[in-house]
Amino acid sequence: xxxxxxxxxxxxxxxxxxxxxxxxxxxxxxxxxxxxxxxxxxxxxxxxxxxxxxxxxxxxxxxxxxxxxxxxxxxxxxxxxxxxxxxxxxxxxxxxxxxxxxxxxxxxxxxxxxxxxxxxxxxxxxxxxxxxxxxxxxxxxxxxxxxxx
Numbered sequence: 001x002x003x004x005x006x007x008x009x010x011x012x013x014x015x016x017x018x019x020x021x022x023x024x025x026x027x028x029x030x031x032x033x034x035x036x037x038x039x040x041x042x043x044x045x046x047x048x049x050x051x052x053x054x055x056x057x058x059x060x061x062x063x064x065x066x067x068x069x070x071x072x073x074x075x076x077x078x079x080x081x082x083x084x085x086x087x088x089x090x091x092x093x094x095x096x097x098x099x100x101x102x103x104x105x106x107x108x109x110x111x112x113x114x115x116x117x118x119x120x121x122x123x124x125x126x127x128x129x130x131x132x133x134x135x136x137x138x139x140x141x142x143x144x145x146x147x148x149x
Contacts, residue, residue, distance in 0.1 A: 014073035021067030022143070026136050028059035033129040036109070039117040040126040049117030052125065053109040056102070064102060068095050090142035094135045101132045 032055050039048035071091060075084055105128055112121035141147075 011074060011077050014070050014077060016070070017066055018070030018074055021063050021065070021070055022136075022140070024063035025060060025067050026133070026140065028055060028063055029129065029133045029136060031055050032060060032105070032109075033126075033133050036122070036125040036129045039112070040122040045117030045122060046113070047117075049109065049113040049122060049125075053106070053113045056106055056109055061102060061106070064095075064099065068099075071095065085146070086148050087142045087146045091139050094139035098132065098135065101128070101135075105129060105132065 032052055035048050035052035035055060039045045039052060042048060075088060078084075079088070105125065108121055108125050108128065112119075112125050115121060
């Protein structure tokens with residue numbers, strides 16, 4: 001949080017919202033991944049598949065919206081009219097297609113929950129969720145380490 005003190009005061013709220021949204025997004029996606037893998041491997045798959053779907057709907061999607069809105073807000077303040085550095089581009093590369101991935105995850109998890117959390121849909125959810133989690137980890141590294149900056 002020391003970074004907040006090194007920036008102008010008007011940047012604090014958008015940066016805070018971006019970091020909060022990104023943290024909740026990563027944690028919610030991690031929970032979704034754990035639930036998806038557990039549903040794929042367990043007997044009580046239907047309950048876990050429903051929980052995975054509602055985690056996506058109630059936690060992950062709202063966190064993506066807060067993260068993305070905060071990101072755009074802080075980029076507009078910090079780099080007005082300029083080309084942002086590469087580490088910002090990595091964040092956009094992960095966040096923009098990430099919404100499509102989240103919508104696919106939503107459809108797959110909804111269908112998986114309706115079918116009892118077993119079969120190919122459960123396997124697809126258990127594979128796709130960790131892939132998105134890995135993409136978020138790459139963006140997290142780029143945002144915090146700022147390689148090449």
